[in-house]
Amino acid sequence: MKGMQTLDYMNFLTPYLAIDSNALMRNIHRMQEFSRRVDVNVRPHVKTHKCPKIAKLQVEAGAIGVTCAKLGEAEVMVRRGIHDILIANQVVDRSKLVRIAELAKVADMKISVDNPTNVQAISEAARYMSSSIGIIIEVDIGMGRCGIRSKEDAVSLVRLIKSLPGLRFAGLLGYEGHIVLVEPRSVRLENCTQANLKLVEVAEHLEKNGYKTGIVSGGGTGTYDMTGQYEGITEIEAGSYVFMDSCYAKLGLPFEQSLFLVSTVVSAPEQGVCVADCGLKTATSEFGYPEPAFLLTTRGGEKPALTQLSEEDIQVKILSEEHAILRISNPELGISVGDKILMIPSHICTTVNLYNEYHVFNSGSFVEKWTIEARGASY
Numbered sequence: 001m002k003g004m005q006t007l008d009y010m011n012f013l014t015p016y017l018a019i020d021s022n023a024l025m026r027n028i029h030r031m032q033e034f035s036r037r038v039d040v041n042v043r044p045h046v047k048t049h050k051c052p053k054i055a056k057l058q059v060e061a062g063a064i065g066v067t068c069a070k071l072g073e074a075e076v077m078v079r080r081g082i083h084d085i086l087i088a089n090q091v092v093d094r095s096k097l098v099r100i101a102e103l104a105k106v107a108d109m110k111i112s113v114d115n116p117t118n119v120q121a122i123s124e125a126a127r128y129m130s131s132s133i134g135i136i137i138e139v140d141i142g143m144g145r146c147g148i149r150s151k152e153d154a155v156s157l158v159r160l161i162k163s164l165p166g167l168r169f170a171g172l173l174g175y176e177g178h179i180v181l182v183e184p185r186s187v188r189l190e191n192c193t194q195a196n197l198k199l200v201e202v203a204e205h206l207e208k209n210g211y212k213t214g215i216v217s218g219g220g221t222g223t224y225d226m227t228g229q230y231e232g233i234t235e236i237e238a239g240s241y242v243f244m245d246s247c248y249a250k251l252g253l254p255f256e257q258s259l260f261l262v263s264t265v266v267s268a269p270e271q272g273v274c275v276a277d278c279g280l281k282t283a284t285s286e287f288g289y290p291e292p293a294f295l296l297t298t299r300g301g302e303k304p305a306l307t308q309l310s311e312e313d314i315q316v317k318i319l320s321e322e323h324a325i326l327r328i329s330n331p332e333l334g335i336s337v338g339d340k341i342l343m344i345p346s347h348i349c350t351t352v353n354l355y356n357e358y359h360v361f362n363s364g365s366f367v368e369k370w371t372i373e374a375r376g377a378s379y
């Protein structure tokens with residue numbers, strides 16, 4: 001929102017997602033500057049934006065490839081020319097594995113595993129398609145989700161991987177998702193150090209047994225710098241830094257909000273209350289309600305004016321399917337029907353998945369739309 005000159009935000013059907021392209025590029029470059037400074041690779045998680053255009057901007061800026069959550073995301077990325085892919089989740093269905101093996105004919109495909117049956121199934125799919133798939137062992141580093149629970153399990157999985165055709169042992173992956181929002185930063189750092197130690201200990205144990213690990217991936221947006229500087233971590237898999245959201249904004253990270261949910265005030269039924277046209281179908285709320293950030297007003301044909309909003313001015317109180325009910329604490333805002341409110345989503349990754357496209361703006365001028373091609377590709 002820096003250096004705003006024109007205000008094309010008025011001109012589109014709301015609710016929609018608006019990207020501030022300058023802020024987006026600053027976020028991408030800040031992550032890559034960090035990567036160069038501390039000598040760690042960045043493989044951004046595309047689950048956040050699900051958009052090959054943005055993935056390409058990240059790769060052009062220096063990312064070594066992308067991390068995907070799902071086969072569906074990987075297919076979109078490969079189709080659009082991104083050829084170094086790490087799927088950070090387990091994929092077990094044969095039909096999905098065959099599709100991954102097919103992608104592996106044109107792309108460097110890596111997939112996370114945590115059990116031997118899955119490793120065998122991946123080998124069969126790779127053999128069936130005559131391709132080769134990189135296997136990443138996921139290590140549980142405290143989140144209690146997927147991932148092997150002991151370093152001995154890593155050794156037996158690597159032995160199995162090396163004994164089967166169509167597979168390459170490509171490295172380890174951890175994700176400290178239970179820590180990324182911990183405050184204060186000093187406690188987050190302490191927790192993150194313990195989590196990374198678990199991951200690196202597995203890598204060292206494998207080395208002792210004669211196996212080179214290659215990739216050791218970790219890090220979310222809230223811990224990217226801690227994990228990125230941890231000895232033994234080779235790449236960062238953070239995703240949200242590219243857009244940010246109101247949860248991550250509270251951590252004081254060096255990334256800016258680059259994506260806004262633009263809504264229209266459709267009712268101002270009493271003093272201190274207005275209603276906007278976004279709701280549960282257009283903004284997720286598992287981490288809280290979206291936060292109003294800017295008010296865009298047009299008064300009697302005047303040039304539109306943009307006012308920055310704070311929590312003291314106005315707050316979302318309730319979301320129903322298609323409505324956001326807002327309490328206005330600052331009457332001087334003079335909010336009326338037809339005004340636009342630009343909001344910061346509370347959880348960017350799930351909100352993005354509700355939309356088909358981004359509207360991209362440069363200093364308030366509309367530039368173009370980008371399709372969220374992997375939207376809904378949750379298979």
Ligand SMILES: Cc1ncc(COP(=O)(O)O)c(C=O)c1O
Pocket residue numbers: 045048088175177180219220221222237238239240241349
């Ligand atoms: C496996 C994995 N890696 C990395 C991330 C990082 O995400 P973010 O940067 O959004 O914190 C996530 C988030 O869900 C994840 O599941």
